[in-house]
Amino acid sequence: MNRNEAERDTRKHGKHLRVPVLPCEELTIKENASKASLTVAEYLRRLSLGYEITSTLDSQYVAQIVKINADQGRLGGLLKLWLTDDAKLTACGTPLTPGMVRALLKRIEANQDEMLRLVQALKF
Template sequence: MQKQDDEKRATRKSSQHLTVYCLPEEKGQIMRNAKNVGLSASAYLLRVGVGYEVKSTLDSQLVGELVKVNADLGRLGGLLKLWLTDDKKLAATGHALTAGTVRALLKRIEDTQAVMFESVKKL
């Protein structure tokens, strides 16, 4: 009995298909929208057509970028802390702490923060 029920269940592939007429520009936009959310055009149109909310994968990509930028800031902050504490290991490598070095590092941190801010604005 269970096997007969499974055989009678309709699947999307064995069901009717729907034809959508559109202009080339519209097709391109549909394809781009589908790609942006990580779906095929068919799956995208089906979800939009039946009223499902289509969630973008771009947000998760931007979050990934922010995580990387935040890690860069953490590494730069650690380097600055090492220099400001005048670690003996650093002195042994011949790197001297100079005002120019600290300013350059602070500038790099500011630049990285600007990149992070731009990524947040995109969200």
């Protein structure tokens, strides 16, 4: 195969198909392509060739959940440190106050609520 034949086999030099769509259909197609992290052309090509389109939003939600879970672990460790009255706390001069514990517990609750929201947004 010479160079000219190789150039003709690329998508750039391939056939371009035109499909008339309504404005509302255009928006839907663009949104769906974006959700799959694909260009409109690649999205339509894959659909027409029978490939299953998977959303990348679910993996983004899972990544956010993993980060929140790590935050929960750190907050739990901090709470455990405070409740055991560790000598490290006295060395830095930070006394344990009920207000600090309440604030930490509220932060843990907020993280739990955020994790629940993200899990509910996942499509199973």
